[in-house]
Each structure stands twice: as C-alpha cells, then as structure tokens.
Amino acid sequence: MSILHILNGDSTLYSFKQTDIDGDTMVWREVLSQGPLSTKITSADFWRTRAEFIRDVFKADTYQQDMIDQLAMLSEAYDEVNLWFEFDLHCQVNMLGVMNYFNQLSSLSSPAICLICPAEYPNKPDFRGMGELNGEELEYLYDNIRVQLSEADFVIAAEAWELYVNGNAADLQRYLNTNTFWGSLHCLKDALAAQLKRLQTNALGLNYIEQQLLHIYNSGITDRGELYRTFWNTEKIYGFGDTELDIYMEGLRGKGHLKPMSS
Structure with a gap:
C-alpha cells in the first residue's frame, strides 16, 4: 500500500x-494563518499570490521548490x-488548506x-507540538490517535475554510455558536475561537493579539525575545513564530504604540 x-x-x-512508519513524506511549508487567501486553493492565482506574500514578508526565496513544487504529490x-x-491556529488553518485542496481536486x-x-501528550503537561517529540513518541501518536476522516469532516473543513478566508467576525461567531458537530476535527473549534479574537477589535482598533503584545510591552518587557516568550506562555493556541509576531x-x-525594540 x-x-x-x-x-x-x-x-x-x-x-x-x-x-519505522512506512510511507513518503511531504512538509507543508506554509503559513496560511497570515496573508492573503482565497477559497479556491487549487488555483494558480492562489499560489501565485501566496508566493508573492511569502517572498515579501518572510524573505523566503525557496518557496517554489519547498512548497509549490511539492503540491504535485497530492x-x-x-x-x-x-x-x-497540531491543535494551534497556525496548524489548524494549514490543515484546512490541505483538506480543501484534496476536496477541490477533480480526481476519480x-x-x-x-x-x-x-492536543496533548502523556506526561508532557506543557505540550507545545510534535516538533518536541522523538521518533518513538510520534509512533505512539500514529498508533493511538490516528483517525480516518469522513465525508462529514470534509464538509466541516469546507465550511470553516470559507469562513476563515472571508474573515467576517459576525459570521464566524454565528458558526461557533450554532455548530454542535465537529466530527474528527476536535481541535478546530478552539482554533476558530482564537481566530475570532483576531477579527474583533477594541476602541483603539487593536485585535486580541495586538492587545496582548502591547500589554506585555507596557509592563516593561521590551526585549523582543523575552516579549515573545511571555506571549507564548499564555497564547500557545496561536502557534505563531517570531516572524508572525x-x-x-x-x-x-x-500605529504609534511602540518605540523601536531591542532584539
């Protein structure tokens, strides 16, 4: 097989x-939690736009071979x-992207x-993700939590992807309030709830992430590394790396809220 x-x-x-797990591997080297998106993820326009964004913001010059060329494997x-x-927003949006890519392929x-x-791992109370696991621990996950996705799961993924791409807070709030079935996508609801906080803003026009970062900064933590570590301690649901923050x-x-930071 x-x-x-x-x-x-x-x-x-x-x-x-x-x-010792059999099979080929592909790394999904994308950051769909940031930048421009469209619902038609299999279109050339989608990946052309993503390539421009990744090049301009992440200064990555290997995106074509690292990501776009790998799509042929799908x-x-x-x-x-x-x-x-994983459970965080960064990973869950990438998961939605992969699922919708398969959903949109015209394959017989x-x-x-x-x-x-x-979302957790035995005896790791502060589990942050699979990158901190060794091979034996990944085999444990493969043997114990792997589930086959159903047609219903792909329906949920299509609904969630459209809501995420459209970026309408009221629509997303309504979906979170009314949808009671999440199938095998057991981490998706919490990730979408975190996304909702990104869409909602306060009187200053700041979303939740901006508010949290500004609060940490105003508390006296202005060193970039320390500030980000403080953010990650309470906001691991987002899964954002340095460049995203x-x-x-x-x-x-x-917006005039910060002075230049030390790195």
Whole structure:
C-alpha cells in the first residue's frame, strides 16, 4: 500500500525520520494563518499570490521548490494520506488548506485520508507540538490517535475554510455558536475561537493579539525575545513564530504604540 505523510513542519520531519512508519513524506511549508487567501486553493492565482506574500514578508526565496513544487504529490495515486497537524491556529488553518485542496481536486479516485492531531501528550503537561517529540513518541501518536476522516469532516473543513478566508467576525461567531458537530476535527473549534479574537477589535482598533503584545510591552518587557516568550506562555493556541509576531509588532509600531525594540 502506498502512503503519504503530510507533516506540519521540518522539526516534525526530523523526528519522523527516526520512526519505522512506512510511507513518503511531504512538509507543508506554509503559513496560511497570515496573508492573503482565497477559497479556491487549487488555483494558480492562489499560489501565485501566496508566493508573492511569502517572498515579501518572510524573505523566503525557496518557496517554489519547498512548497509549490511539492503540491504535485497530492495528485499522485496514494492509497492513504496521513495529515500530521497540531491543535494551534497556525496548524489548524494549514490543515484546512490541505483538506480543501484534496476536496477541490477533480480526481476519480480519492485516497483514505487520516488525521493525527495531538492536543496533548502523556506526561508532557506543557505540550507545545510534535516538533518536541522523538521518533518513538510520534509512533505512539500514529498508533493511538490516528483517525480516518469522513465525508462529514470534509464538509466541516469546507465550511470553516470559507469562513476563515472571508474573515467576517459576525459570521464566524454565528458558526461557533450554532455548530454542535465537529466530527474528527476536535481541535478546530478552539482554533476558530482564537481566530475570532483576531477579527474583533477594541476602541483603539487593536485585535486580541495586538492587545496582548502591547500589554506585555507596557509592563516593561521590551526585549523582543523575552516579549515573545511571555506571549507564548499564555497564547500557545496561536502557534505563531517570531516572524508572525513581528508582523503584529510592526503594525503596533506603525500605529504609534511602540518605540523601536531591542532584539
């Protein structure tokens, strides 16, 4: 049986190579939680726009080979595809992207698609993600929490993707209030609730992330590394890295809320 594993990052790939799990691997090197999106994720325009954004904001000059060229693997005739994504917003949006990519492919034969999505790990009370696990621990996840996604899961993913892309806070709030079935996407609701906070703003026009970063900054923590670590201690639901938080800090600086930071 031919198997493809779509991994959430290179840290997971490093540990995955230590396992005895069969199959090919692809790393989903994207940041769909940031930047312009459209619902038609299989379109050339979608990836052209993403390439421009990644190049301009993340200064990445290998996006074509690291991400776009890898998409061809999703059209290959695998019997099974395993999605390895975590609980945070960054990963959940990437998961939605992958699921909707498969959903939009005009293929007569679809593989069985399974999800490995840990929100916690035994004896790791401050579990942050699969990048901190070794090969044996990834095998534990594969053997114990892997679930095959159903048609209903893909319906939910399509609904959530459209809501995320459209970015309407009222629509997302309504969906969170009324949807009572999340299928096997057990981490999606909390991630979308975190996204809702990004869409809602206070009287100063700041969303939740900007408010939290500004609060930390105003408390006297102005060193970039310490400020970000303080944010991550309470807001791991977002899963944002340094560059993503840099975007918010630049926004705050542009609005006149911050002085230049030390790094």
